[in-house]
Amino acid sequence: MTKPAIEIKLSKSKKQKPLAEQLEFGKVFTDHMFLADYLEGEGWSNHRIVPYEPLMLDPAATIFHYGQTVFEGMKAYLDKDGSVRLFRPEENMRRMNQSGERLCMPQFDVENALDALKQLIITDREWIPATEGTSLYIRPFMIATEPYLGVAPSKKYIFVIILSPVGSYYKEGIHPVKILVENEYVRAVAGGTGMAKTAGNYASGLRAQEIADRKGYSQVLWLDGVERKYIEEVGSMNVFFKINGEVITPALNGSILDGITRKSIIQLLNHWNVPVTERKISMEEIRSAQQEGTLEEAFGTGTAAVISPIGEFNWSDEKLVVNSGETGELSKKLYETLTGIQKGDLEDPFGWTFEVPDPAIV
Amino acid sequence: MTKPAIEIKLSKSKKQKPLAEQLEFGKVFTDHMFLADYLEGEGWSNHRIVPYEPLMLDPAATIFHYGQTVFEGMKAYLDKDGSVRLFRPEENMRRMNQSGERLCMPQFDVENALDALKQLIITDREWIPATEGTSLYIRPFMIATEPYLGVAPSKKYIFVIILSPVGSYYKEGIHPVKILVENEYVRAVAGGTGMAKTAGNYASGLRAQEIADRKGYSQVLWLDGVERKYIEEVGSMNVFFKINGEVITPALNGSILDGITRKSIIQLLNHWNVPVTERKISMEEIRSAQQEGTLEEAFGTGTAAVISPIGEFNWSDEKLVVNSGETGELSKKLYETLTGIQKGDLEDPFGWTFEVPDPAIV
Structure with a gap:
């Protein structure tokens, strides 16, 4: 298969870039975006980089009514040598295809997606912030665009990549958050779409997040939809516990997202010979461990925060404090190692980083 | 509260209308659409009827990434007197607000929505097909449009109504369908969004529908996500069974849509003194009734088909034939009565129909 050529149409004017210290998450977008079109029977065509602009979609497009959409999130960092580093982007593109399969959407070739991403990053290279903790957030997504109100997989799609310079997740250093265990609402259930990154x-x-916010909690902890006992995810992150020296994370069961940070942490812990187990784990078990004093650490993992230490769980008004509400040693070490590898400050023994060289140098 | 004025901008050209006999479902749209804008803190504004045209949305709009959207579906019929009849449209608008609440979306005033709908129907009146079985399908929907990638309720929304002339659901008369009982995939679970009409x-x-199609079945029967025993819905319809003279439909449990056709059928059966019960009902019970010869009828209910008789269930490769695969007497009577009331051919003792008079006559 020959690689599709990417047509590039540059923006006539350049937007003003925000100051690094004013950067937030996902509010400002770069000058360009990548697009490709899909038509059933014909496949993908019209691979192009164009100025960032509104999408024009028929009001009857499937996306608005039946939610056929998948997305990914990743970050690019500028390293000391002026190269741009991505973290396991092929894993994201592969996962997007897995998500798409669940939603009856077409596959997008992983190599072509990486090429598109590289081209787009080179085009908008000057948007990558350089200040400590900042990065370029990358949002690839695919949406169904056929103007048809029948409940059926769309015959038309677009694949889009947009870029957003983002500030540091931890403006005042990594710190633990308080989590509300959710007993009423359910995120996903086995047989549903929980393992897919879909809208x-x-x-x-x-709704549950809004309630947690009001009560002063950062995120909700999702329990399984069947027994409402077993831990699934925290907010939109995977979750890990360190109990009596062993690290435990809920096993992938069809309703939990197969997180790339999750996967990397398991690999890192194996590499360090820290015992790590993927299995069912209940809130009962967490409470027992907390009461016995063996719940040493807890943390969420995801692209945005990398590691988000948990200082307290509220489970039906019972407060379970973890590690005196402080960031644990292992949480800190994982955070520093992963972000170090991502930014190119530490050696990458796993081949996780993907470099986009500075075209001015190459 | 004063009613918002609706600004009307007519289309300069009119599209060609399809021939009545070529009408399908949801593929052709009328010349105009209704739109209103919402901004947090300011509420709804800019109520307008404009030419049917693509929506322009920022690629970062919440709808594409986090699926904040709700919709409704209803039909308008042209009656013998040239009036347009809607069926319980206030129920749809109320339900859209209930769905919206679950999804953290703003409410849209029911009266204003009905006014908008009436105006839009008057504007595109000549698009309503008159042939037996045809109708004008109405699709109100609300989508989140704020360009922000944080996972949070959007601060901006649009409310849209589009219209589509549709052909008869039963081109060759009402006839029973075959249904595949779904054991692997789950539509919704208690604590999720099953009761909301959301993408x-x-x-x-x-995915399950695609598999059913391949096996030669029209729709899937959804079981509950917890025990995988109790019946929830069939395809995107509610479901009823007639067993030993009693009509049974799954009780609303949070994961089942509160169907307006469902509700109307219950009222109609009460009116006729036919015993009708809303309760949990398992596939085991359906199989026993079928084996004992007491499963007299089964049918799905929804806006598109009104009544869709079921002739066979396939449950783990066991085939359960209902009423020798024929349309039951009660199914037929319900279909004829409901469609008769909807089209104004039968008296409406319930006050269900809502008339939009011909402005040329009034």
Whole structure:
């Protein structure tokens, strides 16, 4: 298969870039975006980089009514040598295809997606912030665009990549958050779409998050939809516990997202010979461990925060404090190692980083 | 509260209308659409009827990533007197607000929505097909449009109504369908969004429907996500069974849509003194009734088909034939009565129909 050529149409004007210290998450976008079109029977075509601009979609497009959409999130960092580093982007592109399969959407060739991403990053290279903790957030997504109100997989799609310079997740250093264990609402259930990175899972979680916010909690802890006992995810992150020296994370069961940070942490712990187990784990077990004093650490993992230490769980008004509400040693070490590898400050023994060289140098 | 004025901008050219006999479902749209804008803190504004045209949305709009969207579906019929009849449209608008609440979306005033709908129907009146079985399908929907990638309720929304002339659901008369009982995939679970008319529920169902199609079945029967025993819905319809003279439909449990056709059928059966019960009902019970010869009828209910008789269930390769695969007497009577009331051919003792008079006459 020959690689599709990417047509580039540059923006006539350049937007003003925000100051590094004013950067937030996902509010400002770069000058360009990548697009490709899919038509059933014909496949993908019209691979192009164009100025960042509104998408024009028929009001009857499937995306608005039946939610056929998948997305990914990753970050690019500028390293000391002026190269741009991505973290396991092929894993994201592969996962997007897995998500798409669940939603009856077409596959997008992983190599072509990486090429598109590289080209787009080179085009908008000057948007990558350089200050400590900042990065370029990358959002690839695919949406169904056929103007048809029948409930059926769309015959038309677009694949889009947009870029957003983002500030540091931890403006005042990594710190633990308080988590509300959710007993009423459910994020996903086995047989549903929980393992897919698709809009419906996020829409479904907003209500519980709003309630948690009001009560002064950062995120909700999702329990399984069947027994409401077993831990699934925290907010939109995977979750890990360190109990009596062993690290435990819920096993992938079909309703939990196969997180790339999750996967990397398991590899890192194996590499360090820290015992790590993927299995079912209940809130009962967490409470027992906390009461016995063996719950040493807890943390969420995801692209945005990398590691988000948990200082307290509220489970039906019972407060379970973890590690005196402080960031644990292992959480800190994992955070520093992963972000170090991502930014190119530490050696990458796993081949996780993907470099986009500075075209001015190459 | 004063009613918002609706600004009308007519289309300069009119599209060609399809021939009545060529009408399908949801593929052709009328010349105009209704739109209103929402901004947090300011509420709804800019109520307008404009030419049907693509929506322009920022690629970062919440709808594409986190699926904040709700919709409704209803039909308008032209009656013998040239009036347009809607069926319980206030129920749809109320339900859209209930769905929206689950998804952290703003409410849209029911009266204003009905006014908008009436105006839009008057504007595109000549698009309503008159042939037996045809109708004007109405699709109100609300989508989140704020360009922000944080997982949070959007601060901006649009409310849209589009219209589509549709053909008869039963081109060759009402006839029973074959249904595949779904054991692997789950549509929704208690604590999720099953009771809301939102995109994610439909996206989630596509995969199972695709498998059913391949096996030669029209729709899937959804079981509950917890025990995988109790019946929830069939395809995107509610479901009823007639067993030994009693009509039974799954009780609303949080994961089942509160269907307006469902509700109307219950009222109609009460009116006729036919015993009708809303309760949990398992596939085991359906199989026993079928084996004992007491499963008299089964049918799905929804806006598109009104009544869709079921002739066979396939449950783990066991085939359960209902009423020798024929349309039951009660199914037929319900279909004729409901469609008769909807089209104004029968008296409406319930006050269900809502008339939009011909402005040329009034």
